[in-house]
Amino acid sequence: MIRAVAAVAAVALSVTLVDLFPRSILVFLAFQLSLLYVYVTRIPAWLRTGLLGVALLVLMPLIGFRNGYYLEVATQVGIFAALALGLNIVVGLAGLLDLGYVAFFAVGAYSWAIVGSPHANLIFGGGFPLAPGWFYVFLFVGLAVAAITGVLLGLPVMRLRGDYLAIVTLGFGEVIRVLANNLDKPINLTNGPKGITPIGRPPLPFGIPYSEGFYFLVLLIVAVVILVNRRLEDSHIGRAWEAMREDELAAQAMGVPLVRAKLLAFACGASFAGVMGVVFSAKQIFINPESFTFLESIGVLAMVILGGMGSIPGAVVGATVVTVLNLQVLKGFSLWLNELKNAGVTVLGYSLADLPTQLEPAKYERMVFGIILVLMMIFRPQGIFPARRRQRELAHTDKVPTAVVP
Amino acid sequence: MTALFDAHGITKCFGGLVAINRVDYALDRGISSIIGPNGAGKTTLFNVFTGLYEPDAGEVTFRGRSLVGLRPDQITALGVCRTFQNIRLFANMTAIENVLVGMHARVRLGLWDALTHPPRFHTVERGLWQRGSELLERVGLRDKANEIARNLPYGDQRRLELARALGSEPALLLLDEPTAGMTQGEAGHLMGLLRRLVADLGLAILLIEHNMRVVMEVSDRVTVLDHGEKIAEGLPREVQGDARVIEAYLGRSSASRSPRAPS
Amino acid sequence: MDYALLIGIFPQVLLDGILLGFMYALIALGYTMVYGVLEFINFAHSEIFIFGAFVGVEILLSLQSAGWLARLPWVVVLILVILAGMLASGLLAVTVERVAYRPLRTAPRLIPLISAIGVSFFLQDVIRLFESMWRNAFNLVYPTMDVMNIRFELTSTLDVSVRSLVVIVAALLMLWSLHVLVNRTKIGTAIRAVAEDQAAASLMGINVNRIISLTFLIGGAMGGAAGVLFGIQYSLINPYTGFIPGLKAFTAAVLGGIGNIPGAMLGGLVLGLLEAFAASYMSLLTGGAFGAEYKDIFAFSVLILILIFRPKGLLGEVVRGRA
Numbered sequence: 006m007i008r009a010v011a012a013v014a015a016v017a018l019s020v021t022l023v024d025l026f027p028r029s030i031l032v033f034l035a036f037q038l039s040l041l042y043v044y045v046t047r048i049p050a051w052l053r054t055g056l057l058g059v060a061l062l063v064l065m066p067l068i069g070f071r072n073g074y075y076l077e078v079a080t081q082v083g084i085f086a087a088l089a090l091g092l093n094i095v096v097g098l099a100g101l102l103d104l105g106y107v108a109f110f111a112v113g114a115y116s117w118a119i120v121g122s123p124h125a126n127l128i129f130g131g132g133f134p135l136a137p138g139w140f141y142v143f144l145f146v147g148l149a150v151a152a153i154t155g156v157l158l159g160l161p162v163m164r165l166r167g168d169y170l171a172i173v174t175l176g177f178g179e180v181i182r183v184l185a186n187n188l189d190k191p192i193n194l195t196n197g198p199k200g201i202t203p204i205g206r207p208p209l210p211f212g213i214p215y216s217e218g219f220y221f222l223v224l225l226i227v228a229v230v231i232l233v234n235r236r237l238e239d240s241h242i243g244r245a246w247e248a249m250r251e252d253e254l255a256a257q258a259m260g261v262p263l264v265r266a267k268l269l270a271f272a273c274g275a276s277f278a279g280v281m282g283v284v285f286s287a288k289q290i291f292i293n294p295e296s297f298t299f300l301e302s303i304g305v306l307a308m309v310i311l312g313g314m315g316s317i318p319g320a321v322v323g324a325t326v327v328t329v330l331n332l333q334v335l336k337g338f339s340l341w342l343n344e345l346k347n348a349g350v351t352v353l354g355y356s357l358a359d360l361p362t363q364l365e366p367a368k369y370e371r372m373v374f375g376i377i378l379v380l381m382m383i384f385r386p387q388g389i390f391p392a393r394r395r396q397r398e399l400a401h402t403d404k405v406p407t408a409v410v411p
Numbered sequence: 412m413t414a415l416f417d418a419h420g421i422t423k424c425f426g427g428l429v430a431i432n433r434v435d436y437a438l439d440r441g442i443s444s445i446i447g448p449n450g451a452g453k454t455t456l457f458n459v460f461t462g463l464y465e466p467d468a469g470e471v472t473f474r475g476r477s478l479v480g481l482r483p484d485q486i487t488a489l490g491v492c493r494t495f496q497n498i499r500l501f502a503n504m505t506a507i508e509n510v511l512v513g514m515h516a517r518v519r520l521g522l523w524d525a526l527t528h529p530p531r532f533h534t535v536e537r538g539l540w541q542r543g544s545e546l547l548e549r550v551g552l553r554d555k556a557n558e559i560a561r562n563l564p565y566g567d568q569r570r571l572e573l574a575r576a577l578g579s580e581p582a583l584l585l586l587d588e589p590t591a592g593m594t595q596g597e598a599g600h601l602m603g604l605l606r607r608l609v610a611d612l613g614l615a616i617l618l619i620e621h622n623m624r625v626v627m628e629v630s631d632r633v634t635v636l637d638h639g640e641k642i643a644e645g646l647p648r649e650v651q652g653d654a655r656v657i658e659a660y661l662g663r664s665s666a667s668r669s670p671r672a673p674s
Numbered sequence: 675m676d677y678a679l680l681i682g683i684f685p686q687v688l689l690d691g692i693l694l695g696f697m698y699a700l701i702a703l704g705y706t707m708v709y710g711v712l713e714f715i716n717f718a719h720s721e722i723f724i725f726g727a728f729v730g731v732e733i734l735l736s737l738q739s740a741g742w743l744a745r746l747p748w749v750v751v752l753i754l755v756i757l758a759g760m761l762a763s764g765l766l767a768v769t770v771e772r773v774a775y776r777p778l779r780t781a782p783r784l785i786p787l788i789s790a791i792g793v794s795f796f797l798q799d800v801i802r803l804f805e806s807m808w809r810n811a812f813n814l815v816y817p818t819m820d821v822m823n824i825r826f827e828l829t830s831t832l833d834v835s836v837r838s839l840v841v842i843v844a845a846l847l848m849l850w851s852l853h854v855l856v857n858r859t860k861i862g863t864a865i866r867a868v869a870e871d872q873a874a875a876s877l878m879g880i881n882v883n884r885i886i887s888l889t890f891l892i893g894g895a896m897g898g899a900a901g902v903l904f905g906i907q908y909s910l911i912n913p914y915t916g917f918i919p920g921l922k923a924f925t926a927a928v929l930g931g932i933g934n935i936p937g938a939m940l941g942g943l944v945l946g947l948l949e950a951f952a953a954s955y956m957s958l959l960t961g962g963a964f965g966a967e968y969k970d971i972f973a974f975s976v977l978i979l980i981l982i983f984r985p986k987g988l989l990g991e992v993v994r995g996r997a
Binding site: 233236237239241242244245247248251252254255257258259260261262263269353396 | 501508509
């Protein structure tokens with residue numbers, strides 16, 4: 006009872022604070038922490054779903070009106086949550102360490118970018134960009150293209166041992182990046198390092214402004230992705246993946262066709278990235294190969310590992326924490342440091358204005374990822390929210406399985 | 412009449428070492444055992460039968476179909492399933508989940524079903540869980556269905572492996588040292604279980620075993636391997652008295668055998 | 675098709691390939707030695723390599739600003755810088771092993787690999803942080819020593835600079851010393867024993883942990899030397915420059931046979947030559963349609979093809995025997 010009150014109070018209070026201090030990053034962080042609290046604390050399921058629903062569907066867009074940047078952060082979190090959920094299938098469920106996951110994101114993004122902008126005219130002569138409504142069709146096209154790419158990339162490497170598989174997928178990720186950077190001749194497919202712009206945006210119902218529209222779209226897709234994940238986990242396919250991860254040899258001896266199962270995992274994971282890629286390119290209006298590097302692949306991996314391999318809530322929380330760290334905390338630290346420098350603050354007799362100009366905390370994402378990966382592996386390899394046995398259990402009294410309340 | 416399972420001329424070499432040398436083996440029904448000193452090639456033979464190794468020479472047929480060149484999962488789908496010498500359960504999955512994976516080859520559902528969960532999916536899944544529950548009942552693990560496999564005591568783990576292998580509805584079950592580490596009492600129980608399985612399900616079972624009492628009590632037929640060759644075959648009592656068998660076991664010098672030869 | 679041109683550039687491309695090959699060989703040694711004793715890919719080796727380059731550049735820049743760079747004989751400077759790079763990188767490698775890998779020695783294989791990736795990323799930004807604070811810049815340029823630029827004309831189409839000669843001689847010296855160390859000393863035997871069979875080696879009285887640290891030290895030192903030579907050869911370095919050469923050197927190690935020390939040397943040379951030829955000829959033959967970056971794809975393709983068709987590599991894997 007106390008917890009329920011505390012949960013509601015936390016959310017209400019933090020939202021009010023955000024309303025009063027829209028510029029304060031700390032306050033927004035408090036809001037996010039209140040949501041986390043709602044998620045983990047033991048309150049009735051209806052209250053949890055209700056609070057989170059209200060927070061995500063109503064409060065967040067309202068916050069967006071006060072400070073558009075926060076909505077942007079939330080949307081980015083959603084995009085990366087879907088990516089983390091996709092990688093979670095490959096790494097967490099099936100146990101395949103894919104270090105080139107961003108390639109599927111890139112493939113999806115470029116598929117819409119090319120036809121959704123005038124760029125395709127360079128290839129096909131005319132008729133582009135496609136009408137913006139095509140975006141919704143291309144959500145599925147991006148899915149399919151990424152899934153096919155997943156199968157193609159997976160085929161040659163499925164028999165490789167875990168660490169070799171990791172390096173080869175890394176190589177594939179780099180190959181896709183170099184291709185994106187260089188396929189401007191002989192035919193100009195990707196426009197190389199200059200990138201593609203302007204990319205068409207989809208028409209939104211009810212005349213919603215774009216920042217809100219993309220936010221809701223991303224939220225919807227994430228919800229679908231979570232649903233798909235749950236269903237796969239609870240099926241013979243999910244069980245086969247887990248068995249494969251536990252002991253490949255025994256799984257095969259029990260009738261699990263390894264290559265097919267691995268390719269399926271790859272394709273499923275890739276498809277989520279493909280869909281989000283399409284959304285990403287329409288949202289950004291401009292893409293270039295810089296957004297699809299090894300750094301991004303490792304970033305998504307860090308999210309999955311931090312959250313918990315094989316865990317759906319873990320992937321979402323991991324995505325949130327890492328994105329917030331990069332977009333808010335590091336950036337906030339940068340801004341704060343600049344403010345201090347400008348104000349001429351001194352620390353122990355050392356004037357901060359004398360700090361080298363090259364020192365910009367916002368750029369230290371790699372350090373953040375690196376620390377996360379090393380510390381998690383040494384101290385908590387199962388992640389913050391380890392995959393819990395939320396799968397069905399056999400009831401003692403009858404032979405029919407009952408679902409377990411998480 | 413074609414035998415259920417027929418292998419002849421099986422030869423398998425590892426580098427310069429001949430692990431199995433032109434072994435013939437056939438079985439039809441009931442419980443058969445393969446025995447022999449360590450390093451005789453028993454598990455290697457199992458691995459050849461189940462597709463883990465490809466024989467350098469020889470043919471393996473099951474119900475008239477050749478198994479040579481097939482993958483282990485394909486062989487399981489045809490009806491031949493095995494357990495492992497060192498237990499290879501899916502350690503972090505529950506007992507019932509282990510058995511459910513064992514049934515993978517028999518599941519007639521696809522990706523679309525898994526994604527959309529149509530009524531057919533629920534029917535099939537319910538059936539799987541039902542059957543899994545029955546199999547656990549059969550091996551006496553029904554009340555531990557939701558235990559994580561690695562937390563089960565050793566004897567239970569062995570029985571779970573058996574239940575899991577039964578999940579694939581095999582016509583032929585290959586058990587690699589199923590009583591290893593068990594007390595005589597537990598071993599006796601397991602043998603009783605195996606005999607019931609043969610009677611109830613019409614299975615054929617092939618054992619690799621070191622426990623002579625178990626072998627002699629439960630087998631319809633015994634085959635003896637030594638140094639990769641078959642040196643005796645027949646009823647348990649016949650084999651027990653065979654001079655070559657006795658020499659193979661007792662007249663063995665302690666000259667070192669290559670540590671790399673799998674047994 | 676200008677055949678004369680194609681043939682004409684051959685000697686120069688060959689030289690470039692050999693240079694590149696030695697560089698890859700030195701870096702590859704770090705990967706292969708560690709894999710030999712632990713069956714583990716030290717993903718952070720690329721940063722250990724570039725760390726050596728940074729130590730080298732810091733020493734050179736300090737010498738330069740103190741005015742000594744021009745006054746000391748260049749051979750002395752060179753040896754000093756290379757030794758410093760080797761020492762620094764070797765110690766870094768040992769530290770990394772202690773902190774980030776040893777606690778995970780018994781974990782499933784992927785766990786230490788992920789940790790290694792983390793270390794790699796961490797080190798990149800640590801170097802950046804340090805250089806940002808120290809010099810307010812992290813894209814650094816190796817100070818030139820004029821002697822390096824002297825070129826000798828060997829033929830009408832081939833000339834070689836002192837710089838290239840220095841790199842080749844230094845690399846050869848290092849490879850030879852390693853060969854002697856591994857094959858003619860007690861320590862080398864111990865390393866090979868641990869690589870073959872850890873359990874048996876410890877039963878023979880070998881302190882396995884110490885040998886493993888030593889392996890990281892030696893492998894790291896090789897990488898550090900490669901880093902300094904890299905800096906001397908290509909002049910421009912930043913904390914992220916280690917990544918691609920590191921990946922390619924790993925390819926070279928696999929190409930030669932992972933765990934196999936002569937294999938790493940051979941693999942490095944072969945990959946270097948292949949890449950040099952691919953870079954020069956592909957570009958010429960396609961009239962510039964395939965730009966310079968494609969040579970990176972080339973190396974990755976080699977890796978993928980090797981792992982699919984001949985994972986043992988050219989000279990065969992040397993991995994721990996199973997008891």
